Amino acid sequence: MEIRVQTSTATQHGRYLPIFIDAKANYASAPARILSFGCSTGVETETLSGVWPDAVIEGVEINDEVRAMAIETYPHRRFFPPSDLAGQYDLVTAMSVLCSWPEKSYGILDYGIFVEACKSIDRCLKPGGLLICYNYTYSPLNVLTDYEALPGNSYGPNYVASRAPDGTNLRAFFSTVYFRKPS
Template sequence: MLRLFREPRAWSELVTRTLFPSRIHQDNSFTWPDRYPALFTAAQTLLADRAPLRILSFGCSSGEEVQSLRHYFPDAVIVGAEINASLLRACREREVEGPTLFISSRDEVIQAHGPFDAIFCMAVFTRRPHEVETRDMRDISRFYPFDRFAAWARFLASQLTPGGLLIVEHALYRVEDALEGLPFRPVLTHGFAPAKGPRFDPSGMRLASPQLIARIFSRTALASTREPEPPASLLPSKYGEA
């Protein structure tokens, strides 16, 4: 408990968990610069013929990912979205070159700043993965329900331009299960490799390891049917400022 008073970041994580219990995915905001160089480089390669680019870093923590993405996409508009108000303030104080914006991760705010050519969800769609492994969890349906993951994955997917990329690393569920029925295809030439940690099916039951997974998904066309509903129906109607 003393750690909460000694470490402002830990306190901000507790406040965020308390305010938004139904919105939280990963509740640990730890990160570091250039954390996923292989996936950043892959996206850079796949988007080389598209300009100008608009990129979203969903769950950008204290802004290191946004700053790192700037090195790979020097001319892109980069938007960082974060639920933790304390970290969002830290992001806005960070000096990042080029057109950069930090916003709260409310669905309507994200929608207002899109659509995007790439959306990065790195170590966001998970929940205390070390605890999941240490406790050898076999059923996470109550710990981290699939519907919470799927609602946000589908919403973010709907915010992509045709040909846009959804890049997801360190998810407890498979992205293709969430995107079923949407016009997306996995990119098998980049980032297709064994999962780092366990994966679970939509019922929350653990799948046999190892799971070979795609990490990058491309939107193949504009959906002709109704777009996924924003996940606001799962959330409180008011949860912070833009």
């Protein structure tokens, strides 16, 4: 089943580069396979490639229009819809995906949809793998309860505050960015 989380396809070159540089220095020096979950036009895969040039980097994207742009712009990489999500990755990024933006227009992200998205991320992350997650409405640890929250909040506050499942605000500023799946 394909579940759309974030509806906005906004993205930009170099977005979140400091987070990826931190991740390389501290948590994932040489991941062989990286997945950009919600890759939009694919520019995030290009940013990731600048940090991990030797990795195989792929992108999953639910929106047909921006996924087609990714395929056209980066023909040497694989981009596919969520229905084709089957591989196992050492590192998964979920940047500005597990949220709804702007909330005042679209409302708070449905918690059930968030749960399903976290489960699909978990299915494609190898044991011991790293999940990098930024701008999320609820903490991934609500669902991925055995994951370890790793330090490293140098990039600044999330745009979307973490919330409890009932929608109440949990934390308005800094949230965890790096999560390790148990081995």
